[in-house]
Structure formats: C-alpha cells, structure tokens
Amino acid sequence: MVNNNSHAKYDVINSNSNIKKMVYSSLFAALTSIGAYITVPLGPIPFTLQMVFVLMAGAMLGSKWGGISMIVYVLLGIAGLPVFSNGGSGLGVILGPTGGYLIGFIAAAFIIGYLFEMNGSNNLLKNGLFVTIGSVVIFCFGLAHLMIVADMSFMQAVTVGFLPFILPGIVKIAVATGIATKYKI
16 A cells, blocks of 8 residues: 555645745845845946845755746846836846846856756855856856947957956855855755
C-alpha cells in the first residue's frame, strides 16, 4: 500500500517554497524600486542603489526567481508605476538612454543566479567574481543601448555611462557580495 500522505506533504512543502520565493522576488522588485529613489546625479545616467538590489536578487534568489524579480520590476515601470530612477515610468524610459541598464538588470540577475546555483559557496572572492560578472552584464547592456539611442561612439558612451560609476560600482559589488554570501534565502 502506497502512502499518499507523503506525496501530499511534499507538495505542500514544495508549494510553500515557491510561495516563499515569490514573496522574496516581490520584495527584491520593491527594494529595487526604492533604490531608484536614492539618486545622485552623475551626468545623464544617475547613480542609484538599484544595482545593489539587482545583484543581491540574483545571488540570493537564483536564476529563475532573481530574473523574475527584475522582470516584475521592469514591467511595473513600463505599466506606469514610478519605479525607475527619479520617479520615471513608461515604455519611454526603456527606449531612452538608460533603458539598456534596466534590461541589463534582468539579464544580470539571471546570470548571477545561475553562477551561484552552479558554483556558489561561502567563498567571498568567488561570489564577488560572480557579482562582478553581473555588473559587467548590466554595463554591457547599458552602454550598447546608450550608443544606439544617444548616437554615441563607444568611448563617448563609456565616458558618460561607465567611468563615473566605477568607484560606486565597486562599493555596490562589495555590499551585495557580502550580504549575499552571509545570508542565504
């Protein structure tokens, strides 16, 4: 005789795990929205705390739920909620100069999550490398989009869309790596 209760118990546990991941995914979408309001203007692309939460989402939630959290964030902004930097929203922001960074958030969270799933550990340096790779992904998307939308050369885009953010980016990587390494979800 097969005990069907063990299957039901597993389904409840698995369902609770998915609910937990959905809640954390929503939390990281909300935190990214809040991070967008903490802004320091550094030219056409503002310095915000969004990236810290993007990096942590990937590292702490994994590829699927980290990516989903950033998809939710971007979709909320496209739908008109003022969740982008400086309270921006709408498809125009995605199509504007900073839109590539926002699309890069999705890719970075997914890639960081994947790297953590495959190789993550309590090794701060290894995890820092994974988070750094995610940061590079964000900048690659952002710079490529900036070059196209603003009709800039590669060097012009790097000058306005990357160089001012090197030091703040290192700090964001360090913070996200430290938190993600210490606290597992």
